[in-house]
Amino acid sequence: MKIRNTLCLALVATLFSFKEPAVKNYQKLDDGVLVKLEKAASGDPQMVQLRVLADNIIQVKATPVEQFSQEPSLMVLENKNGKTDWQFQEKGKTLVLNTKDLRVEVAADNGAVTFYDRNGNVLLQENNQGREAFAPVNLGKEQSYRLQKAFNVEPNEAFYGLGQHQAGLMNYRGWQVDLTQYNSVAVVPFLVSSKNYGILWDNNSITKFGDVRPYQPLSKLKLYGKDQKPGGLTATYAFDATSGQKPIVRQETEINYEFLQDQKRFPQGYKLEGGLMTWEGFIESDATGDHRFEMPSSGYVKVWIDNKLLLDRWREAWNPGMSVFKAPLQKGQKHAFKIEWNPDGGVSYLALRYLTPQPAQDLNKIAFASEAGDRMDYYFVYGKNLDGVIGGYRQLTGAAQVMPKWAMGFWQSRERYKTQEELLGVVKEFRKRQIPLDNIVLDWSYWEEDKWGSQEFDKTRFPNAQAMIDEVHANKAQIMISTWPKFYEGIEAYKQFDQKGLLYKTSINEQIRDWIGKGYVSTFYDAFNPEGRRMFWNLINEKLYKMGIDAWWQDASEPDILSNTSIAHRKALMNPTYLGSADKYFNAYVLQHNKGIYEGQRSTNPNDRVFILTRSAFGGLQRYGAATWSGDIAATFEEMGRQIPAGLNFSLSGLPYWTTDIGGFFVENKYDRGPMTPAAQEEWRELNTRWYQYGTFTPLYRSHGQYPFREVFNIAPEDHKAYQSIVYYNKLRYRLMPYIYSLTGQVYHQHGTIMRPLVMDFGADKNVHNIGDQFMFGPSLLVNPVYVKGATKRNLYLPANTGWYNLYDGSYQKGGKQITADAPYERLPLFVKEGSILPFGPELQYTAEKPAETITLYVYGGKDASFELYEDENTNYNYEKGKFATIPITYQEASKTLTLGKRQGEFNGMLRNRTFQVVYVQPGKAKKLQFDAQPDATIAYTGSAKAVKLK
Structure with a gap:
């Protein structure tokens, strides 16, 4: 009986145990x-x-x-x-x-x-x-x-x-x-x-x-001089050769000249200008495996480990950049080590630190x-x-808007147009030469020297800014202007912000002076404060937007209150923010600053699309009509090569609009110190040609940089292949405008991405996972930039499971292999994915010159294909209200049928009738890219579906 009762109780407990949760927390x-x-x-x-x-x-x-x-x-x-x-x-x-x-x-x-x-x-x-x-x-x-x-x-x-x-x-x-x-x-x-x-x-x-382990200083390794004595590397500080001074030689265990505060570490009496420093000897680790090194540097620097050159680069002295490299070290073994550094300026920056191999459990x-x-x-x-x-x-984090159509055309900029006449002269020269142009950019310092932040033109150099803006518009171009969140102490705008407690005051209290003229004390406004954002918009609205400025260039939006100061000091310079400590909000300044401009312009003028170009980014920035450029980079082939993976990773971060200074921002002395030698001039032309070729296929197409002047007609004469190549790709960009603007529409309506790392479209092909110097421009074009001086060939990978057509001659080959492609000076290798539809429009001088009444459709057979042509009103936000149109275009390989589907949607000014000229390219039947070629089919399209068989 007892056993029976026990079993019954157990059964009851089992039946009702689900009511009692196993976890109560x-x-x-x-x-x-x-x-x-x-x-x-x-x-x-x-x-x-x-x-x-x-x-x-x-x-x-x-x-x-x-x-x-x-x-x-x-x-x-x-x-x-x-x-x-x-x-x-x-x-x-x-x-x-x-x-x-x-x-x-x-x-x-x-x-x-x-x-x-x-x-x-x-x-x-x-x-x-x-x-x-x-x-x-x-x-x-x-x-x-x-x-x-x-x-x-x-x-x-x-x-x-x-x-x-x-x-x-x-x-x-x-x-x-x-x-x-x-x-x-x-x-x-x-x-x-x-x-x-x-x-x-x-x-x-x-x-x-x-x-995320902290990088270690070099002193954590065992260091030996070049004579193999322990205790440090042999550091040699050579003076300018004309000084007659003997080098300073000493043993050192650290290389740390990373920030302004570290300049005092140099040997007493040593001058960087004209100097050359070397660190030589041997390094020994207590671990075996790949050691990773991190080096912020400016000037010319080379690094060797075991006599292998691991780094060779130049960066402008005032703006160091980060490099990383790795080397296999053996525990307890001495490895030859050398750094050679020419600081190339009176103030320059260099540091080196390392990480031991990751522990096995952390791999x-x-x-x-x-x-x-x-x-x-x-x-x-x-x-x-x-x-x-x-x-x-x-x-x-928010949708990325459809950018105004003009923003997808070519922008000309330089650092900087110093007068009204210079800027207008460039616009007129583009129109005279019939080189397409949509946007002219006025960089910083258009104000009087001591009035940074006033947003007012210096009337001695810009006597009639309103007339200048009007003339740009009359020449069918837009004008973008640079504004900074920066104010000189004592100007009227400074006083207005200061009265309301909207300024960071540390730099004022420290009386930090910038590099302009005699040097002026300045600070930035607190963009985390809603009132600060409103006041900043009101300032640029009153001073600039009401004059007809079309777009905003937001420089130094990191914020860069004092360049090259330590991170701790950078945080102190923006402390406290409206929301709290700068330590907590350091990375988000750019987001709040551009939020204020976007919301301000949309409230002032709900019709025109906001366009902002900013030097930084953060999560959610895309919702504020903002694009990012890659900052003040160096004008070298090596630096151009670094732009490619930088931009691709930016795209994979969810922000679709990115650009780089075509040609690089700051140049080496051989380019801008007096007349260039013939060799330097040809190198300069080649560098710009290759960069323009690459820049044609980035989301935004923009030339900018310091002297030498960056306009194509200032780079080379008309009969030079540099000029001819740059103009060729400029015109090709405009021919591709139906394709490019459709990609812009996809960004908003389908969360699309324009510049596409290969892993996006070919992720199943493991060979593409580390490729950072090739990419897809939209769904169809494989872009392979050339960034090696003197190169006329380019090794590249054609992704697997599809075929590839050479864009220029239409020749076809299968993917899944490395090839060596022709890359003559005038051309970069471009391929079209099998099963693609590429729409080309008319030749244009600016994006709004005329509608694409005739579109040349290049259809690349071998697989099924589709493309959706997108159009809207180009510059307003009516697309958010449904005022846009799409034309679905499909190709079926089995039946060789091209179908123009029924147009969906409509908008004011929509082109209702157009002609499609179809050029059909197939494996074994190559056709050159030729806009006046005899079409394989001609379709008169009125908005209803139409299908044709292709042969």
Whole structure:
């Protein structure tokens, strides 16, 4: 009887056990789950929350205290998508959230989160071992936390995005990426994986990604002089050869001249101008494997390890750039080491630090580490492909607008047009020579020397700015103008901002002077303050927009209050912000500054599209009508090569509009110190030709830089192949305008990406995962820039599982192989993907000159193809209200049928009737790119569907 009763009780307990949850430390919410954890250490999370924002987007938050900070995100917009269907399960000590696309598990005992696809494959897994996630930090009067989160990843997984970084890396796997805003570094804390997911790290402070161990100073290695005596490298500081002074020789254990504050480290009495420094000897590590080195540098620098040249570059003395390289070292073995540095200026910068090989247990781990934040907050975004991942990012942070059509044409700029006559003369010369142009750019210092921030023209050089703007418009061009968030102490605008407490005052208190004339004291306004943003817009509206200025160039928006000062001092210079400590908000200034301009212009004039070009970026910037350029880069072939992966990773960060200074911003002495030698002049022409070729196929097509003047007619005469090549690609860009503007429409309507790393379209081909110097321009064009001086051939990879046509001659070959392509001076290798439709319009002098009444459709057979032609009203926001039209164009390989589908939508001024001239290219039937060629078919199109058979 006793046994029977026991069995009955056991049965009852079994039947009713599902009512008693195995885990009691969670709360199911309408949009997710909240888990309360037992803290083993003070830095552990106490609360972890998962929110389901969409079938493919999960937010993960954690805090070390009992309540989450309610501080709103600057990057992420409020979720207005409504509820997503999802299911919740409790499986032992694991809590499970299921959506149509994902299964997400959170461990109730430690809060670790794992993301799976619907087939049960692990996509990403939090690694909760190692360091504590939260470390308290005092920020003046504020209490905050340093944050760190690690993830387990697959051995062959590749990582991209994170903004624009110019160390030459495409795939960040195994490296550390420093997310600190800087002139030529643009931070977007959005990471994408070759496994088709992304992580938006919602933190505004300086952050590191990847291998986040701190870099070590050179002194952590065993160092020997060139005579092999231990204790340091042999450092030789040679003076200018004309000085007659003997070099200073000493043993050194560190190389650290990175910031202004470090200039005092040079030997007493040593002058950099004309000097040459070397560090020679041997280095020895206590570890075996690849050691990674990081070197910020300016001037000319070369690095050898074991007599192998690992770095050879030049960067302007006043604006150092970052380089990374690696070398295999053997534990306990001496390796020959040498650095040669010509600072090429009176003030210059150099430092070197290193990382030992990653420990074995960390090889398949990545991490984010941020300096400050009140909570840990990230978004996991999944996609069927990388377009879907980027679409998820924009769903979180805002759509990128359709840029005004003129912005997709050619922009001419230089540093700088010093007078009204210079600027107008350039516009007139373009029109006289019939070289297409849409935008002329007026760079900084159009104001009186001592009135930076006034936004007022110097009347001695710009006597009638209104007439100048009107004449630009009369010549069918737009004018963009440079404005900075900077004010000279004492000018009227400074006083107005200062009276309301809207200025950062540290630089005023320290009386820091800039480089203009005698030097003037200045500061920046606090863009985190809503009133500051309103006042800045009101200032440029009253002084400039009302005169007819079309677009805004927002320079130094990092903010660069004092170049090359230490990071600690940079934060002090913008402290405190309206929202709190600069440590917490350091990277987000650019977002708030451009927000004010965008919202200001749209409230003042809701009709015209905002266009902003800014020298920095941050998550969400794309929603403010803003594009980014790559900063004050050097005019060298090597630097041009670094632009390519920098721009591609920027595109993978979800921001579609990017550009670089064609030709490079700052030049070596051989180009601008007196007349160029014939050799230097030819090198200059070749550099610009190759850069113009590449720039034609970037989202925005723009020439800019310091002297020599950057206009094509100032680079070379008409009969020179440099001139002819530059004009050829300029005209080709305008012929491609139906294609390019359709891509611009896709950016907004389909979250499209214009400049596409190969991993986006050919990710299944593992060979493309590390390719950073080839890319797709839209869905069809494979662009292969030439960035080696004197090169007339270019090694490149044709992605697998498709065929490729040479754009110029129509010849065909299969993909999946490396080839050596012809790259004569006048041409860069361009290929068209098999199964493509390329629409070409008429020759134009500016984008709005005439509608594309006749479109030449090049159809590249071999596979099915499709393209959607997009059109709208070009410069206003009516497309947001549905005023746009699309024409679907498809080609079926099996039936050799081209179909122009029924036009969808309409808008004011829409061209209702047009002619399509069809040129059909097939494998074995090559056809040259020739706009006056005899078409294979002619279609009169009136908006109804039409189909033709092609032969």
